[in-house]
Amino acid sequence: MPRPRTYKTEAIVLKAARLGEADRLLTMFTPSLGKVRAVARGALRPKSKLAGHLEPFTRASLMLAQGRTLDVVAGAQALEAFPTLRADLERTGLAFYLAELVDRFTAEGQESYPIYALLLEALGWLDKAQKVGLARPAFELQVLRLSGHGPQLSHCLKCRAEIKGAAAFSSASGGALCPICERDAPDARPLSIAARRAMVYLQGSAFSRGARVKVPTAVEREMEGLLQGYIAYVLEQSVKSAIFLERLRREDVSAAAAPNSRPYPEGPA
Ligand SMILES: [Zn+2]
Structure with a gap:
């Protein structure tokens, strides 16, 4: 489905790579737009309003603006950060792996709500379950x-x-x-x-x-x-x-x- 010039979506961050001095290149999975790649300008600066809302596997509410090549994050608000998962090395490793699987098994812009729901359920499990x-x-x-x-x-x-x-x-x-x-x-x-x-x-x-x-x-x-x-x-x-x-x-x-x-x-x- 075509995206308007600015659009709002919920997303789970699959991957966050450094881009240049202080930008982040994000690969995210959304409920209705599938996989989306976007730049978060200045997100690595300590005072950035985006900092802390766009870590890997955070579920966030985003405002995105269409760019020439990549979309740009105009605003982000973390909805779920899964803090217990992050405190455990094994669970964090597993969450990285699950996010990578979603990244590898999906194409950009190819919508799949069931895969989004699966990833969200799995992250919730890794955060809450007593045993993996x-x-x-x-x-x-x-x-x-x-x-x-x-x-x-x-x-x-x-x-x-x-x-x-x-x-x-x-x-x-x-x-x-x-x-x-x-x-x-x-x-x-x-x-x-x-x-x-x-x-x-x-x-x-x-x-x-x-x-x-x-x-x-x-x-x-x-x-x-x-x-x-x-x-x-x-x-x-x-x-x-x-x-x-x-x-x-x-x-x-x-x-x-x-x-x-x-x-x-x-x-x-
Ligand atoms: Zn046979």
Whole structure:
């Protein structure tokens, strides 16, 4: 939809990069205009009225003016800053990753209210939930589904047979393969029954419902490996923040190894 010369919108900041001496180049996601890029002039000056309202993942109310190449932020008021999330390194790392996924999976000006709502729900979860839980795979599977890349997990992608036992996952095929068809897929990786069932559940459930599901750590790791490979395949290059999260985990082995084995609720699997 064409934008008037000045327009008001709510937005979540996906990315804020320094531009020149004191400006900020913002990539934002809006409920009805999709992804918008804009310049916040002087936002890095301490006395700027914009300072503090345009940090990454802040939800803000904005007044924007159309510029020749980029729109310009004329006014900004933070609506939600998610302070608890920001106080925690793991949650902040995850929020950067989720914002980067939204950035990578959407095109500028391509409206998607469901993706906006998903990101807002996930940031609220990271800010409020006692445990991060399965926030990462829940978000990944939802953003894949909403952008038309959801992996097929219930039937073999080659012979269409229903998958019941252990199977394989092939990024190039777009999901699950039965034990017979996987022989012809060089990129196929093992897909356990538990990981497949958890992924089917996460794909078919609202984000917050999926994020609170409990699975053994091994299943979480398996899903993470498969989804990382699949997302990298879909985006044709790995997502930089995922590497940061990996490094963070290696530095915090004790938290990653915490026992976590209550079964997840029965889903549509
Ligand atoms: Zn098959």
